[in-house]
Amino acid sequence: MSGLDARFLYSETRTAHMHTMKVVIVDLSGRSDPLSGDRLEQVVEERLQRMPVLRRKVVPAPHSLGNPVMIDDADFDISRHLRFMNADPPGGQRQLDDVVATIAGTALPRDRPLWELTVIDGLADGRVAFAMKLHHALADGVASVAMLQNAFLSDDDEAVVEEYRPEAPPTSRQLYRASGSSAVRAVRTMPSVVSRTVTGVRQARQVRRTQTAAVPGPFAGPRTPFNVALTADRTFSGIAIPLDRFMTLRNATGSTLNDAFLALCGGGIRRYLERLACQPKHSLVASVPMATRTQTHRLGGNHVDNLMLPIGTDIADPFERVRAVHESSVAARAVREKFGPDLFERRSGLVPAGFHGLAPRVWSATHLADRLRPPLNLVASCVRGPRQRLEVDGGVVTSLFSSGPILEGIGLNITAWSYVDTMYVSVLGCSASLPDPWTLTADLDAESTGWAAPSNS
Numbered sequence: 001m002s003g004l005d006a007r008f009l010y011s012e013t014r015t016a017h018m019h020t021m022k023v024v025i026v027d028l029s030g031r032s033d034p035l036s037g038d039r040l041e042q043v044v045e046e047r048l049q050r051m052p053v054l055r056r057k058v059v060p061a062p063h064s065l066g067n068p069v070m071i072d073d074a075d076f077d078i079s080r081h082l083r084f085m086n087a088d089p090p091g092g093q094r095q096l097d098d099v100v101a102t103i104a105g106t107a108l109p110r111d112r113p114l115w116e117l118t119v120i121d122g123l124a125d126g127r128v129a130f131a132m133k134l135h136h137a138l139a140d141g142v143a144s145v146a147m148l149q150n151a152f153l154s155d156d157d158e159a160v161v162e163e164y165r166p167e168a169p170p171t172s173r174q175l176y177r178a179s180g181s182s183a184v185r186a187v188r189t190m191p192s193v194v195s196r197t198v199t200g201v202r203q204a205r206q207v208r209r210t211q212t213a214a215v216p217g218p219f220a221g222p223r224t225p226f227n228v229a230l231t232a233d234r235t236f237s238g239i240a241i242p243l244d245r246f247m248t249l250r251n252a253t254g255s256t257l258n259d260a261f262l263a264l265c266g267g268g269i270r271r272y273l274e275r276l277a278c279q280p281k282h283s284l285v286a287s288v289p290m291a292t293r294t295q296t297h298r299l300g301g302n303h304v305d306n307l308m309l310p311i312g313t314d315i316a317d318p319f320e321r322v323r324a325v326h327e328s329s330v331a332a333r334a335v336r337e338k339f340g341p342d343l344f345e346r347r348s349g350l351v352p353a354g355f356h357g358l359a360p361r362v363w364s365a366t367h368l369a370d371r372l373r374p375p376l377n378l379v380a381s382c383v384r385g386p387r388q389r390l391e392v393d394g395g396v397v398t399s400l401f402s403s404g405p406i407l408e409g410i411g412l413n414i415t416a417w418s419y420v421d422t423m424y425v426s427v428l429g430c431s432a433s434l435p436d437p438w439t440l441t442a443d444l445d446a447e448s449t450g451w452a453a454p455s456n457s
Contacts, residue, residue: 001058001137003349004302006067009058009137010357013364015230015430016408017107019114022132022144023100023238023401023426024390029126031394040119041078043393047151048078052162053138053300057113059169064354066179073113074166083118091123094438097237101437103131104234104403104428114138127398136405140302141383142291144402145417147299152390152397160297186350193346200339207335213327214283214310215335218375221285225278226412227374229367231430237437238401238426245448246423253319255326261382261423262286262329263322265414266311268444269378273313275439283310284377287410292341305344307332308376318451360408369409378412379404385417385424403428414444 001009012018048054057073085103087095099120108114114135121128139147153159170178208215221227246260253259265286273279285308293303309328312321348356363369381404390397400419403426406412411433416425425444427437434440 001067001070002301002345003067003347003351003353004304004345005137006353007348007351007356008302009068009135010064010353010355011360011407012107012357013360013408015232015364016360016405017104017232017234018137018405019104019108019133019135020139020144020405021100021104021236021401021403021426021428022134022148023096023399024130024132024148024397025096025123025399025401026128026130026392026395027126027398028128028395030396037082037084037119039393041082044082044117045078049161049164050150050153050159051147051299052164053147054081054113054115055164056138058110058137059175061175061179061353062172065352066175066182067349067353069170069175069178071169072164072166074168076113076166080112081116083116085118085120086122087120087129089122091127093238096120096123096129097437099129100131100238100401101234101236103133104236105232105430108133108135128395136302139300140291140304141289141381141402141404142293142303143298143300145383145385146297148390149386150297150299152386152392154391160299162299183352189346190350193343193350196340196343197347200343203338204335207338208331211331211334213324213331215328215331216285216308216310218308219373220308221374221377222280222282223373224273224280224284224377225276226378226429226433227369227409228411228432229364229369230406230408230411231432233431234406235429235431235434235437236403236426237441238399238424239441239445240399241423241425241445241448243418243421243423245451249318249322249451253322253326255322256329257384257418258288258382259322259326259329261416262288262309262311262325262380263318264425264444264448265378265380266313266315266321266325267318267447268440269311270313270316271443271447272440275443279313281314283312283314285309286311286378286380287376289379289381289404290336292345303342303345305336305341307336311378311380318447363408372409374409376410378410378414379406380414382416383418385419387420389420400424401426406430406433
């Protein structure tokens with residue numbers, strides 16, 4: 001594992017589960033027979049060579065001093081990764097949301113490859129949902145999209161396939177040796193990382209002086225109801241918004257799709273907080289993941305950095321808001337470029353693996369999030385998903401939701417995945433930070449519905 005992968009693994013606490021969720025809704029009306037449990041196992045088994053990370057088990061280093069290693073699990077049993085649940089009647093979006101929240105509220109067991117697939121039956125119109133719970137240590141958003149597309153390819157010749165090679169777990173001596181080699185590499189790279197960090201800070205300060213747009217740092221956002229100590233449970237809601245609404249806002253302002261998404265988050269949250277009579281004067285600040293490697297066929301691992309951006313919750317007009325978000329995004333990227341695309345990843349590799357979880361555990365155990373200003377207000381991520389409709393074993397994928405984790409003191413995650421002509425937006429929180437997720441998704445929908453090109457455009 002890389003240092004960044006290990007960071008996601010060890011940052012998990014009792015209340016902060018570090019898995020991601022992918023919820024695929026499939027119309028199986030084209031099948032001649034129901035999709036049985038046995039057939040499901042067969043379908044998944046057939047595609048595991050296209051998703052090799054799903055067979056790999058994490059083996060921690062002794063005393064968590066080095067990064068864990070990953071091996072093809074010799075005891076792999078697919079039945080330990082499959083679950084079956086039923087949505088309550090009438091099987092609509094809200095009933096599906098309840099099931100997804102239940103699934104998201106439990107951590108993945110560490111004695112097997114870090115994923116589970118839950119089949120959710122009982123949905124309206126004969127649809128079936130497949131909820132994939134995947135630990136963030138295994139894949140970022142880009143890798144998840146690549147895995148999904150690779151798994152659903154109908155042409156075997158186009159698919160990337162990796163042979164399963166089960167192996168015995170490494171011995172303690174091998175793990176100590178691997179940890180020692182990793183430590184030596186870290187020591188050798190430390191001078192260059194420190195040098196680049198110092199140079200980057202100096203150059204970033206110079207860039208900041210030339211920028212007029214807001215480029216917030218950590219702890220710049222206000223306190224909000226989202227920024228509390230987490231509970232272990234999860235709340236979830238998903239909504240489908242036509243992609244052309246985002247394009248209207250993007251095209252009218254000369255911004256990007258990601259800027260339009262962040263403006264949606266800002267407008268929806270503004271409505272939500274106004275209803276609670278706790279709208280702060282200053283804008284909320286979001287952590288926005290940013291891919292540093294975008295290879296199409298990367299089927300695992302994390303290569304990400306993040307930007308801290310204001311999302312314009314203090315701006316009522318959506319067109320002014322998206323312009324402000326766009327200006328801040330351009331400025332923040334100019335600052336980030338001075339550090340280089342992989343500095344965050346390289347710095348993660350300098351920290352002994354077990355130390356990554358020290359701060360999250362202290363933060364969680366002391367409930368400091370209830371008393372201190374949050375480092376950020378929310379995580380907001382927009383991922384470009386498949387442009388073509390996906391098919392699997394006689395079924396057609398109709399909807400595709402995704403969600404990343406929430407963190408101590410940062411109890412809201414809004415994730416959007418585009419699929420064909422629709423943006424599927426998910427909100428994830430817990431009972432302490434987001435007791436009614438459907439109100440927030442209704443506010444997001446109301447915000448996007450109100451987008452229309454300004455009269456002078």
